[in-house]
Amino acid sequence: MLWKKAVIGLIIGLVIIGNVVGCQPAADTQKSKTRTITDMAGRKVEVPMQIHKIAVVPIPWASVIYAIDGTGERIAGMHPSARKAMEGSVLDILAPELKGVSTAFIKGGFAVNTEELIKLEPDVVIQWDDQQEEIKKMENAGIPVIAIKYGTQEYLESGITLVGELLGKEARASEIIRYHHETLENISSRIKDVREEKKPKAFYLRDEQLKTAGKNSYNNFWMEATGAVNVAADIPAHGANVNMEQIIAWNPQIIYISNFCELQPEDILENKIKGQDWSGIDAVKNNRVYKIPLGLYRWDPPSVESPLMLKWLAQIHHPDIFGDYSMVTETKGFYKKFFNYDITDEKVAEILRVKK
């Protein structure tokens, strides 16, 4: 009997000791002075004066941070989908240091595995502002989180400014933003007199399940900003699934295939998708089906290369108004100016999928 009690007592003792030892509060690191930054969700976040390591959860932002920083050295972790997009992109060439960056801390969607994250020892994490539980989780682990918002040109620019402040690269950030503004102003001033009837009808195809972009999407923004009309504009959401009959009813003149899916223009032009007949649609009859380019990153969502996207679109929509530049020159100029990189003509043609 007694030994039974002794064993139980021993087990309880071990459990208590285990708990105490395992749960030591994190030793107060000798942090250099910190500063307070207000992120896009209005939160005041304390971050170290010098940022050495950043973990980036949002997919396009790895390339944006690279662009603002001029190097990928400070990026300690990125989203697996961003890594996938990197393969074969210009980012692969410009930033080979990103190849070894960890993606293990993302565990599905935009959720974060806190322990993996801690292993990376980031000074700060960038996360979407709507992932509130994730943000709380990371803060509880003692890692400062900067939240950014998604979806509009304004958010993109605020985000760039914020990251510029974070990394001490305010000058570069404002240069990028100035490029965005100049491009947008240039394009909108030239199309402001274009009449509605002259605006081509465009359709954004997100995937084979006929998902498209509604009025509130960034895709809608870039269509309208470059003088086209989004046929799906009466759908108020960001994105929605439609059926083939609706697409036939809309009869778009241009189709843009998202770079997020694997579809290629040939799949639409040659009717390779079962159960869908695209042959009667204007865009197919006139061979105006385009795959959205991928430079540093996909050109669909708001990113550093958005001005290039706008210029590309403007030329497609109104070649008569925007015939004074060549996309090849513009793209080469962009990479030279911001990354001091001489991109080859072949690579540019590959990015823009120039039709032979």
Added chain:
Amino acid sequence: MDAIVKKSSKRKWFFLLVLLLLVFFLSLFVGRYSISPIDVWRILLSPIFAQQPGEFAIEKSVIIGIRLPRTLLTMLVGAGLSISGAAFQGLFRNPLVSPDILGVSAGAGFGAVLGILLIGVTPVISLFALPFGVMSVVLACLLGKIRNATPVLSLVLAGIVVSSVFSALISLIKYAADPYDKLPAIIYWLMGSFTKASYDDLKLVTLPVLTGITVLLLIRWRINVLSLGDEEAHSLGVNPGRLRWLIIAAVTVVTASAVTVAGIIGWVGLVIPHMGRMIVGVDHKALLPATVVIGATFLTFIDIVARTATAAEIPIGILTAIIGAPFFAFLLKKTKGGWL
């Protein structure tokens, strides 16, 4: 008395069949792409009245290529799911049973979702859905095969277990999927939709579904006998054990096929049998054929709404609940639950 009863039931059948025909034609006439009714008739009758080649090319593509296969498919799936629900409610002697109870929807759903994750949204995922659907039912049957006084109850419990496991596996796959690419495709697929209805889909499922429906129709009076209990059934010359497996097999084939082409559509298998009972009574001889007709009509009508009401397509699983539930509540109130 017999003559009066027969006459009123004949009228009911006439009404049901006319309604089905009306909905069938409505489905061909209505859609997001406007085609005038006269043009629709001309296209439908085009094998008889020749037309200029190239005339109405787009309209033909819409009516013959999009609306017709979709209508046929919704009628097939609606009929199949409804008769399966009625058969199972008779088999399990429980009006709250749906065809999913043995896990076939969860299993087939898992198979399809796994296919989407590994390959993408292609017709190949049907090859994944069907076997997994069948496998989940086989598992449930093996699990439920306990020699005790209520084999039906143990089957139900086994079905719940298998359903839960496959539902959990579906969640696991959703978790692992790329949030920009695979995950939206998976979620949309799970909500059920006939968007990609095509003749290929019809070729794939018409035979299994029609076979299952025919089998169930042929044995429908024996389901009445089942409700009397196993001993009574034996004394009336019906082997309850064998009958059960036959019903389960037929329902599984029908439901797995339905899930393969349309995703998981709830409510139909549960509620249409009740509507049937309200109209023709609880005798399975009349009930099962009635559910075939009512189910086909109901699902086709809902699909018309799903693809026409707004520019964006509404997942049909959502609509069957939103439209079906209030309508069912209305009928419940009106007949004061007289058939229950």
